[in-house]
Amino acid sequence: MKSQSKTWNDPILVAAVAPLAIVMLVFFLIPLAMTILLTFQTTQYYRLQWTWDLKIWTEIFSKPHYWTIMLRTVGMALVCVVISILIAFPTAYALTTRLKTYSAQIQILIIFAFLTDAVLKTFGWILVLDRQGVANWLLSYLGLGPEAMDILFTPTGTMIGMVYNLAVYPMFTIYLSLARIDRDLVLASYDAGASRIRTFFEVTLPLSRPGLYSGAVLVFVLSLGAFLEPKVLGGGTSPLASELIRQSFETRVNWPLGAALTIVLIAIGALTLALAAAFVFRRTPAARRELA
Numbered sequence: 001m002k003s004q005s006k007t008w009n010d011p012i013l014v015a016a017v018a019p020l021a022i023v024m025l026v027f028f029l030i031p032l033a034m035t036i037l038l039t040f041q042t043t044q045y046y047r048l049q050w051t052w053d054l055k056i057w058t059e060i061f062s063k064p065h066y067w068t069i070m071l072r073t074v075g076m077a078l079v080c081v082v083i084s085i086l087i088a089f090p091t092a093y094a095l096t097t098r099l100k101t102y103s104a105q106i107q108i109l110i111i112f113a114f115l116t117d118a119v120l121k122t123f124g125w126i127l128v129l130d131r132q133g134v135a136n137w138l139l140s141y142l143g144l145g146p147e148a149m150d151i152l153f154t155p156t157g158t159m160i161g162m163v164y165n166l167a168v169y170p171m172f173t174i175y176l177s178l179a180r181i182d183r184d185l186v187l188a189s190y191d192a193g194a195s196r197i198r199t200f201f202e203v204t205l206p207l208s209r210p211g212l213y214s215g216a217v218l219v220f221v222l223s224l225g226a227f228l229e230p231k232v233l234g235g236g237t238s239p240l241a242s243e244l245i246r247q248s249f250e251t252r253v254n255w256p257l258g259a260a261l262t263i264v265l266i267a268i269g270a271l272t273l274a275l276a277a278a279f280v281f282r283r284t285p286a287a288r289r290e291l292a
Contacts, residue, residue: 032266038259046253056256060264066244070261073241074268077223080159084167084219085212092175092211093204114168122161122232129157129233153235161229166222170215177211178204213280217273224269241265 039056042049060066095103113121128134129152136149151157181204189199227242236243241261248258 035259041256043254056260069244077220080162080223081216081219083163087167088171096178122228155238158230158234161233166219169218173211173215177208181207
């Protein structure tokens with residue numbers, strides 16, 4: 001089939017791209033530019049002073065406290081990505097292979113849990129993880145002693161809440177990738193003498209990588225901005241970047257500092273994603289060919 005090349009002189013192409021470009025300009029580029037400009041201002045007596053100054057950036061780069069929280073946030077996000085993928089992939093694989101008969105019902109249950117308010121779900125975990133909660137009651141009933149599980153108001157509790165709220169994203173992206181795999185390719189692998197394990201690693205897994213990568217990116221980006229889970233399940237004992245930014249804006253009324261921390265978090269997240277993309281393209285020649 002003959003391909004047609006288009007240029008920006010084509011009014012149809014401009015009309016198709018214009019709405020998205022306007023949305024990106026109004027809701028992303030302009031707010032981002034205003035946030036960057038705000039980082040060069042100062043505050044005095046809790047009031048914003050419009051003066052061009054590097055005081056905020058000097059404070060950020062001179063105090064390791066900020067970077068400790070930023071690195072902790074990235075670390076928690078990466079761990080959340082790994083755990084979410086480990087949970088989502090087997091679930092999506094089961095929905096497309098072993099549980100086809102009940103796939104629609106299970107998807108409805110997953111969507112229902114996804115649409116439930118995050119505040120209710122997060123506070124609901126307190127009833128499970130509390131020292132007098134359901135988990136400790138069950139462990140005590142099994143003979144493990146009272147208060148055998150003490151993970152509420154710890155980073156582990158924060159991670160449980162993050163994974164519970166975010167694992168559904170890669171679950172659906174991986175499911176869509178697996179559902180699009182041609183069954184004849186799997187059968188051809190079996191006919192060629194490959195085992196189920198080899199077929200999975202050489203056929204199923206490579207073809208499901210788009211959904212896996214997109215789900216991982218979604219979880220990582222959303223984890224960077226996690227706010228409710230560290231506050232409620234973590235008890236604020238190990239605050240993440242979102243809590244630090246909130247305190248800068250609300251408690252300290254230091255808008256330039258909050259804006260600068262926001263830009264730092266965005267930069268760290270973008271750099272991490274860029275490094276991950278470079279690693280993927282370097283190990284996948286087909287991805288490089290498609291990109292070219």
